[in-house]
Amino acid sequence: MDNKLIDKKIESALKQGTDHILELKSGLWLKIEERLEEEKEKETIVVKPKKKLLSRLVIQVSVATVLGVAFFGFTKPGQAAFKRIEQLLLPEKTIVQQLEGNEEETKLTLNEGQGQKAGQSDDLEVSYAIYVDEEMYKVENVGGKDRIVPKLAAENLPQVYMEIEQVADKSPQMLVEEIVQEMKAEGYQLKEVAQVDDPVKGTLVTGSTGNKWNDVVVRYYLVDNQHGGSFVIKQHFFLEAEEGHGARFYYMLKEFRVITKGE
Numbered sequence: 046m047d048n049k050l051i052d053k054k055i056e057s058a059l060k061q062g063t064d065h066i067l068e069l070k071s072g073l074w075l076k077i078e079e080r081l082e083e084e085k086e087k088e089t090i091v092v093k094p095k096k097k098l099l100s101r102l103v104i105q106v107s108v109a110t111v112l113g114v115a116f117f118g119f120t121k122p123g124q125a126a127f128k129r130i131e132q133l134l135l136p137e138k139t140i141v142q143q144l145e146g147n148e149e150e151t152k153l154t155l156n157e158g159q160g161q162k163a164g165q166s167d168d169l170e171v172s173y174a175i176y177v178d179e180e181m182y183k184v185e186n187v188g189g190k191d192r193i194v195p196k197l198a199a200e201n202l203p204q205v206y207m208e209i210e211q212v213a214d215k216s217p218q219m220l221v222e223e224i225v226q227e228m229k230a231e232g233y234q235l236k237e238v239a240q241v242d243d244p245v246k247g248t249l250v251t252g253s254t255g256n257k258w259n260d261v262v263v264r265y266y267l268v269d270n271q272h273g274g275s276f277v278i279k280q281h282f283f284l285e286a287e288e289g290h291g292a293r294f295y296y297m298l299k300e301f302r303v304i305t306k307g308e
Contacts, residue, residue: 138176142296145288153300154179158191160211160276171270173209176300178293193297195290203261203283207294213274217248217267220275224265228252233263241266244299245278258285270303 135155142149153176160173177184177193185192193207212220221238228235233252241249247268254260266278278298282290 138300140176140296140300142292144292151178151293151296152180153177153297156184157304158184158209160191160209170272170305171211171274172304173211173276174302174304175209175297177297181293182297193294203259203281205282205286205290206280207297208279208281210277210279211270211274212277213270213272215275216273217269217275220267220277221248221250224250224267224277228263233261244295245301253284256284259283262287262291266298268301268303271305276301276303 137152137154139150139152142151155174156177157172157174159171181196182193183196185194187208190208190210192209195205198205225235225238228250233254236251236253237249239249241247245266245268247266250265250267251263253262260283262280262282262284264280266276266280268276268278270276278301280291280294280298282294
């Protein structure tokens with residue numbers, strides 16, 4: 046297969062997050078072998094981050110991850126062969142959002158975190174990356190959890206945020222009942238528990254305090270971290286903000302990636 050054609054298909058598959066890249070695996074390896082004659086397999090490709098929150102980040106994404114392609118690593122000369130893939134993890138990207146019936150182009154900025162409380166290990170196997178609309182939102186650490194909040198918070202209204210926490214020792218299945226009981230104890234009416242593929246693949250638990258414009262809506266997305274734990278992603282907003290903040294959270298969450306870290 047022509048190298049340029051392979052390049053084009055790899056880029057397309059990565060951007061769309063499809064499984065089409067699996068069909069190119071053999072062609073990809075042929076291309077690598079041509080450029081990296083005696084490189085050892087299964088080392089780690091180091092992506093040099095440009096965002097400060099990505100310092101020390103080493104990205105190794107297997108076929109089973111959300112990107113759907115094996116990033117078997119290489120030594121320093123080998124990084125050149127993956128230049129095109131590395132460029133797809135740019136510090137910024139532009140997406141088109143559907144907001145209240147209108148299309149809107151939005152620039153998102155790459156952020157990385159662990160979703161762990163202070164004092165826990167910095168040598169976790171897994172972290173995450175997400176693209177954030179930094180024109181409207183900022184990233185804070187609240188109680189050891191990463192929280193995306195509006196820069197301009199309205200007074201006398203329920204809080205609006207998307208919170209990301211990593212629970213290292215519990216699978217999504219183990220966490221569902223805990224979250225359901227927690228929601229009931231806090232006065233939420235349980236709306237749905239379902240397996241979803243959009244905006245992420247995982248378990249969705251939703252609830253609300255009622256049907257008035259200022260009633261609170263909560264959505265929990267439980268995502269397997271592939272190492273015996275879970276990412277718990279909580280969206281919190283009020284009913285009238287569902288087509289605004291709720292939609293923006295949806296599009297940012299579509300850019301969520303589970304990242305395996307290395308030395």
